[in-house]
Amino acid sequence: MAASQVQPSPAERQRPAHAPADHPAVPTPRIGIVLANLGTPDATDYWSMRRYLNEFLSDKRVVDYPSWKWQPLLQLIILTRRPFKSGEAYRSIWNTQQDESPLLTITREQTRKLAETLTARHGDRVLVDFCMRYGNPSTDSVLRRMQAAGCQRILFFPLYPQYASPTTATANDQAFRTLMKLKWQPALRTVPAYFEHPAYLEALANSVRETYAATETPPEVLVASYHGVPKRFLREGDPYHCQCQKTTRLLRERLGWEEGTVQTAFQSQFGPEEWVGPQTVDHVAELARQGKRHIAVISPAFASDCVETLEEINEEIRESFLAAGGEQFTYVPCLNERDDHVAALVAIAENELGGWL
Missing domain, CATH: 3.40.50.1400 (Rossmann fold)
Incomplete structure (x- = not known):
């Protein structure tokens, strides 16, 4: 289910039970599942690559050196050269048909297949979407969209089989940063490492x-x-x-x-x-x-x-x-959108949704 598909329609809003007649309609309560992947630049040109690399390499989970030491080196040296080399690497594997990175194409398809299976089993009370830790669609925008669609409970699913601070932890950090800014926080669960599943x-x-x-x-x-x-x-x-x-x-x-x-x-x-x-x-x-x-x-x-x-x-x-x-x-190749991989993701998600579904 693509990001644009999780917006609530008027039919999905209703007045809460036992509420007064003049109470505004609110979205039907739902459960959200967000697949979180590492990230992708929006394009392969210098400035797109620089924005992406700056966000990635400024993350303290990735490079935890003191800012006073690391940022001058990053901004004045690394980010003047690295975007050219990284852009060349991305151009060699870029999905030119959809003008996006393969990571974005594959994650979208994984999300679609996961949503298809879970909708068939649990109906439209479950919404599935994906976000990127760096780049777009951002974690903040997707979680806010989920909340606007009525998701009062969200399962946040970092797509990293093994736990690592620069991957799993930073993805979770970003989700919690969004919760810190919300007046009404949804309940949030995170999926642990699943390499033994x-x-x-x-x-x-x-x-x-x-x-x-x-x-x-x-x-x-x-x-x-x-x-x-x-x-x-x-x-x-x-x-x-x-x-x-x-x-x-x-x-x-x-x-x-x-x-x-x-x-x-x-x-x-x-x-x-x-x-x-x-x-x-x-x-x-x-x-x-x-x-x-x-x-x-x-x-x-x-x-x-x-x-x-x-x-x-x-x-x-x-x-x-x-x-x-x-x-x-x-x-x-990576497991990508293989059916047995999606089946594994479904099994993991349903296990972590215990008590919610």
């Missing part, structure tokens, strides 16, 4: 089986590549690294494979401090030097294909493997 793991395993079945010779190693975080986050209590390692193990067990056939690595490192590793771009090159001729890479931390998967993995990391002597590189 059987339906999610089965969808992940199915995607691997289907990709492998389409290859002439199966890959020798499957690399599970997760977005990286500074190692300091692990020491400060962020469970992300541990949950990634467990996801890899659970996926391998679900596939029934031997140890060593699925390996964990991390991508998207920036800045001077030490990050969790190994780095995917280096790890795949090392696999090639070890004599591995065919590998596959999957991204279990991403619910939707985006610049980090379509450009970084399928271009930069692929090139690293081939340049080091590898011969065949297979990318396993």
Whole structure:
């Protein structure tokens, strides 16, 4: 259900029971579900990229250095150069037909399918929409629209299977910031990490089986590549690294494979401090030097294909493997709008809506 579809129509308003005759009509009480994804620039030009990167890199959950130290570097150096490089990366994967990023296209379709299933089961008392932590549609605009449509209870669903401060926490932060500004707050629940959910793991395993079945010779190693975080986050209590390692193990067990056939690595490192590793771009090159001729890479931390998967993995990391002597590189797409993925999201949502539906 697209954002514009959640606006209440006059027929959806009624005078509350036991209210006086002159009481204004109010929206019929509903339950809202908001899928929250990372974000997307509105376009690939310099200023669109700069606005997006400024919002992203100014988030204290993403870069937690003191503002007096970080902001001059960000505004005067990074944001004068980075938008050109990032814009080029986005242009290489841009959905030109709809003039938007693949992340936006895929998240919209996930939302549509989720809404279709839940409406069939629970009727129009459940509204489903999506928002972005950075860019549009903004978290604030979607939550306000949900409230205007009568949603007195909202399930906020960050699309991150593993919990991390720079992803799950910042998405939740933004939702709570909107509540802080509302006179009448809806009740809000947040969906916890779901990397152990059987339906999610089965969808992940199915995607691997289907990709492998389409290859002439199966890959020798499957690399599970997760977005990286500074190692300091692990020491400060962020469970992300541990949950990634467990996801890899659970996926391998679900596939029934031997140890060593699925390996964990991390991508998207920036800045001077030490990050969790190994780095995917280096790890795949090392696999090639070890004599591995065919590998596959999957991204279990991403619910939707985006610049980090379509450009970084399928271009930069692929090139690293081939340049080091590898011969065949297979990318396993994110779960995206697969039916089994949507079924997993439905199962998770319905479980978290316990007592509300």
